[in-house]
Amino acid sequence: MVEQTDTTGVNTQLRRRLGNSDLELSPLGLGCWQFSKGSGMVGKFWPVLADEDILGIVRTSLEGGINWFDTAEVYGGGKSEEALADALNSLGNAASGAHVATKWWPIMRTAGSIPRTIDERLRRLKGWPIDLHQVHQPYSFSSAAAEMNEMAKLVQQGKIRHVGVSNFSAARMREADKALRAHGLRLTSNQVKYNLLDRRIEHNGVLDTAKELGVAIIAYSPLEQGVLTGKFHSNPELVRGIAAGRKLSGSFKPAALARTRPLVDRLAELAGKYGASPSQVALNWLIHANGDTVFAIPGASKPRHAQENVHAMAFKLSSDELQELAVLADRCKR
Template identity: 75%
Template sequence: MKNGIQLRRLGNSDLQLSPLGLGCWQFSKGSGIVGKFWPVLGDDAIQDIVRTSLAGGINWFDTAEIYGGGQSERMLADALNAAGELAKSAHVATKWWPIMRSAPSISGTIEDRLRCLKGWPIDLHQVHQPYSFSTAASEMREMAKLVKAGKIKHVGVSNFSAAKMREADRTLREFGLRLTSNQVKYSLLDRRIERNGVMETAKELGVAIIAYSPLEQGLLTGKFHGNPELVKQLSGPRKWAAAFKPERLKRTQPLIDLLHQLAAKYDASPGQVALNWLINAHGETVFAIPGASKPHQALENVKAMRFALDADEIAKLSSISSLYAR
């Protein structure tokens, strides 16, 4: 228990984490290609977001090498250090970028990751994508070396298929290790992992699912349905996405209506209800990493862990979202 939040074990690891972590892509400071997806946040804003998350019971943070070429890692480390005692039990997950690289790069870049994190240990190191010049097995062998050397504590993957999850876990078992997690896109509007074997395999292997984009880039907050004009104010590629077009907003309105109904019952927001469904619909298998670019959004995330939908409400949301989800 942390600040009233019930912690749960992350997959096959010994990590006890809050059901929600904080996704830190938005800490990229506009650096690199993917860093330009979000507006540039000031250092004070980043520290406020991290402090608010910690104070509310979130005890882990997910970043990556590709987020600003290490800039997100550095900003996260600075914010955790600035939080002092509040961050004493915080955990950090980061990711190795595999595209146009081969497995030895995992060991070759680990010192860069540790330098960027400024003394914060890597509790979970993940392969960010399944596409590289190496097999999943060779990547897991490199990860196993890092665990043995004490450079990282646990091994995860991201965007891996069911078959690649099995390959990764099978290889890690050769070293007395297990695959801890698979970080994938998952939300009420994107339930593909329930159909392609990823969720089923995760449950079979005891692997945690870490859901990114759990609010579909803000769609599940309902604010764009309530005021479609807000779409015009978006920066980056979101404003051109099909999901934000008026006809798509109209089509998914019944799901948003139900989120509003349940939000009223729990004195919550639609986004909090959507997150609550995510972390409770599959027992303790699913964790989620919503982002936050403002402190009040971090507070919204935290409040999503302070109630629990009942089984009938979860089933109703599952049923209606299946009509609109990918």
Template identity: 50%
Template sequence: MSTPLAPRTLGPTGPTISAIGLGCWQFSLGKGMAGRFWPTLELSTIQDIVQASLEGGINWFDTAELYGRGESEKSLAHALVENRVQPGQVTIATKWWPMARGTGHLLSSINTRSNCLAPYDIDLYQIHQPYALASMRSQMDAMAQLVHEGKIKQVGVSNFNASQMRLAHKILAKHGIPLASNQVKYSLLDRKIERNGVLEVAKELNITIIAYSPLEQGLLTGRFHQDSTDSRPLTGPRKFQSKFRGAAIESTRNLIETLASIAEQYGKTVSQIALNWLVSRHGHTVVAIPGASKVYQARDNAGTLQFSLTESDLARIDAESRKVLSM
């Protein structure tokens, strides 16, 4: 039970990363369309969230150009500097947004990404999603060029389906570069990747799955199940998401109660049990990047690294999650 989760290799060739990373969408400072999803955080809060993550054993961070048009990258770098983290001590993943852009932009904008993240290197550069103006071949050729020029270390993708993963992997292989990762939505309440071939291809080709929204944006923490639906004030985008209200909350209550009873046995939290299941269920293939807007959340999520669930508890959680998904 108290065996810590083993670190993982990102893709087939490294670096070594903790099974939980920190998602940094929440650091967008309210800028841009995507950035307005979360409330604006103070830089001092971001610094404290990063500190709590580092202290909890997290050694990598996921951000994107899209998150506040570079504000998330800049505030992450600032927080790491303030926490006296030397370049090379942590792994940094960021993403390029391909919509309505060609590969000329992929190549020319890398200096902006590097400047936003300075003094830290781009360890993993991901294509944020598959809907692109440029062909897959030209995007992967451009990514390979960035690797060969030393501007990025590894190549990843995000929201790619199984055949898109295979194609990206094949094109990169011609350049002698592995596809390191595919970042996709995956949680106890969203297990599509187990059925649509993405997880299977990842295991076959040794591609790391980076699970985003692993807590279903807070739903799998149990905090939205605590009050009655009527008295619970929903703020921000959750006001418009049906999963946080009424019948949907009731449909996930048994799962949350199962997580809570296991959490009690282990002396852990509901979130930690949900995250631990996610990164343990498929050996070393899946890592997760919960986001945090408060220091206690970062501490809680990092605490997932300190224990392992038994096979029978993994199976019990698995079965309860399937019941919800089959409803």
């Protein structure tokens, strides 16, 4: 892990190698699901963002040291990819060096759809190369090996640089990495849900396997749909205003909020110590609790949310604090 400073003296935050790749990325990227423009069933999870807001979010992220963006085919059927590309292109030199990760949607498809859809991904990204192409889910009509064989061909053709997966089990990660090794490649990353309140990957073999294989973990939902910000503990009435899909999470129920309050209160105390916010402390735990293995992709629907994200990289919790938060999080399950 290295720290860099740009020519103006502005700290561009930490950079770390993404798994087995040669990509040097910030520990936090920007998740771009919310750029879906309300298109498709998945895109309706978020309100429609204006182009100027998307531009402001991307600009703020870049200025704060974030140098990569995660999108997907299924996010608005390509609308998120387009919106991200438009923002990056509008920023010109300010976006120089930015990296883009996207994902192929496998459900109800075979591996043969990977090469058939890649040109559409590139078209939507409007000249931005695909530094990381990921299989979005483990469910398709093909094996992980078959999917990796098609991904390897895209690397060889120069259409993508690196291969990742998402929501893969430990066993399926091994299958994917083995298939890529036959082509002289390695699996780069596994994108999974991971945060202080959802640490399943620590117990189901996924995190251990990632460390063994040198695979990066990319954590989505790093704030448990906003629960770790503490705002719903401070004002439970806010739960009424969230989208119906988010309400399905048991984390918003009164009993769950009561159970997680000690953790959120400690996040607030540490936030005071570091001149940060509870959400920034939760993100800081995520990117430091497992060395350089874990990256995270918080979203942002306003430029101020992006500013909130980037400050999470401006400090580092002590080893004792990292452990303390893990213990408090474990108690939330009881």
